[in-house]
Amino acid sequence: MTGEERPTEPVAGADGAPAAQPAPAAEPAPAAQPGPAAAGLGAERLAAATAAMRQHTDRGWEQVRGDVIAAAMRAFRPSAPVRGEHGHGSFTVASEVVVAAVRRALDPLPDASADAVRLSTDDDDRLERIVVAVVAAYGSPLLAVADEVRARTAAVLERLLGPEALRAPDGSGVESVVEVDVHIGGVEVDPRRL
């Protein structure tokens, strides 16, 4: 064997299409294989069968699609508890819920979208810090974008966890001790990619 690749028919959607696809005759028939005529027939049939296989959509996928999506949606992501407080006591919210709520709050923004949301809590599960990484639209005023992201995030935290959960536990009267940081991690020129 030469180790070179024998091309078959072009692969539809082949993002990894070989740049160094050799010519069909570059690879000799393997040892202990049928003679040239027989090998040619086998290769021809294999190419046709491969093309047919690419063009077919398995019925099996249509049958399992719903179950596959449902199973994925049931899967829990590793999630830490975040403490919230209301008039009757405290409760905890999964960090994933906070992440998803922040993402939804940012969805309407025309010039930014959430890329990642990271939370830090203390030993008592109280939220200490939230970092919201976003991708911003090309040409957008980043300071204004960051301010809007910060404001929307703060509103989500207050709504989800309650204003008491964001204040200093020692009653010092500080309005909020939760740090909301915005990280603009990328810029997209195509608004469809936000």
Place this chain on the structure above:
Amino acid sequence: MPPPGGGDLLPETVRAADHGPEELAITADDDDRPPAGSEAHGGHGSSSVDDDVLARRARVGDREAFAQLVDRHGPALHRYASRMLDDPSETADCLQDAFADAWRGLPGWEGRAQVRTWLFTLVTHAVRRHQSRHLRKTPKPVDDEQLRTRVGASTSSDPARIVEMEDFVRALDAALGTLPEGQRSAWLLREVEGLSYAEIAEISAATPDVVRGRLSRARASLEVAMEDWR
């Protein structure tokens, strides 16, 4: 909100408010430039968006974006898994496991590989777990029922052509069923799914040279099988 004054837990964090707008405005001197004819619009449309955008949205809990990834890549992943496992029930379980792994893993996924390659890697891992669980050490021929399930709607409108193509797929499926797992996987990923040697090597935890060797042996075996067909 005033900061608590603690240490920097996340040094990569940028405090945008510390910078003036002039410093942060993106100008036409940047490498990225708007494509000709692109139009700004409000909200984030989801049709025909790239995989990495969908993955980014799914990472922050967007289930609709994740479902789009499933729909986009599910048929190819099923095509691959079904031919690796030879069992419709195991194939379904394998895909459920793989996409559940994907949903759980997205927040920590760094995006070094293409989404498609990553998903094939997850499916390959799930296939191996299922094979190991069921001690499928040797390939077995594919039965007629499985072949009927695999052959789906053809894009051709010529009945004779459809029958011919279905016959070809059945014959190839039967031949694939006799290949060792590594050869079968490499051949499917390369010839049917169009992945590069490097991507297949990453998926199968092998070197590109090993992949090349497996492909050569697989092609030789399949050509012989197809030559003997009928």
